[in-house]
Amino acid sequence: MTHFDLVVVGTGSGNTIVTKQFADWKVAIVERGTFGGTCLNVGCIPTKMFVHTADLAAVPSASSRFGVDEQLTGVHWPEIRDRIFHRIDPISASGAEYRLHHANNVNVTLYHGTGRFTADGELTVTSAEGGQTEVLTANKFVLAAGSRPIVPFIPGLEEVGFHTSETIMRMEQLPRRLGIIGSGFVAAELAHVFSSLGVEVTVIGRSDLMLRHQDREIAVRYTEIAQERYNVRLDHDTVRVKGRDDGIALEMLSPQGPDELVVDELLVAVGRTPNSDVLNLGATGVELEEDGRVIVDEFQETAAEGIYALGDLCSPYQLKHVANHEARVVQHNLLHPENRIKSDHRYVPHAVFGSPQVASVGLTEEEAIEQGVRYVVGREAYADIAYGWAMEDTTGFAKILADPDTGLLLGCHVIGPQAATVIQPVIQAMSFGLDAHRMARGQYWIHPAMPELIENALLNLKLKG
């Protein structure tokens, strides 16, 4: 048994906590998988590297509108894949190496294994290689164990074999036909990637829209555009999967009756579940939500004193910028217990890096109605701003919701080129309490740049006074 001042479980955002400020703490970091966690190894970073490649591959299909004839003459999957992972894998390896051998980490021990509480204040680590165990006790714990893909029970799925976001990006070769079960973030981004690389993609969604949690107008527009690019079967429930000579056969039920699809590979992307079950939290006073998320207070502390949690393990937002924010809060609160800070979840934005991009912050129109919040809407189409003319964009738009009396911004939703970047000034305005009029008229907007979309949407708000 070894005693530590601090034990951190998980090397995603959890790893960022342990800086030189902890030089006089004896720290253990426990990781059961690849060092660096989801974002670096199988999440944000590789997906966006694939998305950029897909954006390039998709250019020729649109370029003739500009009087430029281009042809996509080849997609070399092993080169695409290896460029990405030859960049990422060394980052993960050097992160582990830093913890294991760098002079800055003489106070830090990195354990490669699965941590499981065996008593209050006692975590037993079973090594990844074999059954070897180490018992760690600590004054403080940080639980940053993240989440993993949900695999729904569909008869035949285990037998035929399937991918999740954790495996598909490292496939040996591109399939001819790819079925994607799910129609959320991962489905939207990877459908764009694989369809742009020439794979025949079919998205199978249970609901009536792709990205159904977005503002409805945005989800409707995204679904329409997706349907032009690849196959989308909505309102479809996959009831059985079978291996056949000609591929993997999916039996589905839709309101129109039974449907069938044959593909070569299958991606399951129906959400992620927190890894709290792995930690045996019953041995501690840590409490859980019904969906398995660890319950934390505004200081990111769990119901068990001295045990903090962050990121996908506890957050309703499964987003890296949220996990990083919460890690900063936990770090501060460990170092300054007498002066703790609260995490700020007022205006959490997100973006889907599909085609086109989607970005959002604050209330959707449906949420404003449901919550009885008074609002006005200002809209602007990319087609109506100068840069949109340059791009010949006909589908993108921004939609801003504001309080009609104060002009304070309630929400913003963008679909179109660089939406994730274009939305940032709105996130800033909401975070710092800037009203629509001051935001639109209290600064210069570079002409003719894309943020004019936001400027015009603000000016289109019908505010009082």
Ligand SMILES: Cc1cc2nc3c(=O)[nH]c(=O)nc-3n(C[C@H](O)[C@H](O)[C@H](O)COP(=O)(O)OP(=O)(O)OC[C@H]3O[C@@H](n4cnc5c(N)ncnc54)[C@H](O)[C@@H]3O)c2cc1C
């Ligand atoms: C395909 C994909 C794309 C994404 N793209 C984006 C994006 O563009 N933008 C964005 O904001 N978010 C994105 N996300 C979400 C983002 O990756 C996560 O929200 C973020 O990585 C969560 O960080 P975390 O530190 O909470 O958990 P993780 O990074 O998952 O780290 C948890 C670590 O804990 C380890 N672990 C778990 N249990 C134990 C245990 N018992 N013992 C020891 N170790 C354990 C795991 O192996 C893992 O390494 C994406 C996710 C996916 C899947």
Ligand SMILES: NC(=O)c1ccc[n+]([C@@H]2O[C@H](COP(=O)([O-])OP(=O)(O)OC[C@H]3O[C@@H](n4cnc5c(N)ncnc54)[C@H](O)[C@@H]3O)[C@@H](O)[C@H]2O)c1
């Ligand atoms: N750009 C980003 O920030 C980004 C990208 C990828 C993932 N992520 C994070 O990872 C999380 C997980 O992504 P995801 O796409 O797996 O989940 P998701 O929650 O975004 O979407 C899953 C979808 O699958 C549907 N579904 C559930 N069960 C189903 C079934 N049996 N058959 C068909 N459809 C079913 C759900 O209704 C939902 O619409 C996201 O919620 C997001 O927080 C973020």
